[in-house]
Amino acid sequence: MLPLSGERKNAKGIVCGRAESSDVLRGTTTLKRGFAHMLKNGVVMDVTNVEQAQIAEEAGAVSVMVLDKLPSDVRKAGGVARTASIRIIEEIMDSVTIPVMAKCRIGHVNEALVLQETDVDMIDESEVLTPADELRHIWKWDMTTPVVNGARSLAEALRRIEEGASMIRTKGEPGTGNVAEAITHIKKVNDELRTIKSMYDIGDNQDLVRMAREFKVSYDIVE
Secondary structure: OOOOOOOOOOOOOOEEEEEOOEEEEEOOHHHHHHHHHHOOOOOEEEEOOHHHHHHHHHOOOOEEEEOOOOHHHHHHHOOOOOOOOHHHHHHHHHHOOOOEEEEEEOOOHHHHHHHHHOOOOEEEEEOOOOOOOOOOOOOHHHOOOOEEEEEOOHHHHHHHHHOOOOEEEEOOOOOOOOOHHHHHHHHHHHHHHHHHHHHHHOOOHHHHHHHHHHHOOOHHHHO
């Protein structure tokens, strides 16, 4: 069953369009999380050009993530890392049949809106790129396109979900090829989920409220 925790039924990102003779809703929580659910257990490949995207599709990737530079190159180059060229994104979208995703900077609303206008299938608000806002992430309920966020703990994951994220991934250490950090984050999130579930199962509402305060999220989403 598709989880709809934190759903906002009147979010700005929900728009009504026309398909043949009927009205069609786009940007609903069910659609955005449903699309993200389809990518689970698959491989999303980082690509920088059409050739790499075609190779990824032939190799069985469920989606491609378009970047200006690969994370390892971003780490080496330093400086400001931005989203990929719109021209490259559109060329890749025209050349493959699998979903195309693109990264935007954390907190950069306009960058995300530009990507949405290109009709990418999903946007990754990514820590790989240079953050535009150190304090706030994008309010993703205003987006019609689903957005994925990284998290290192359950608290971060729940905060991103409350902001409207359709999918959560672990962060790891970008550009190093070292998966140890990602494994650590996965284990931490799973441990915290087990703790919350045990509180819920025994009806310990007081501890759930305490956890919500510690996580800086609403009680409803913890419950």
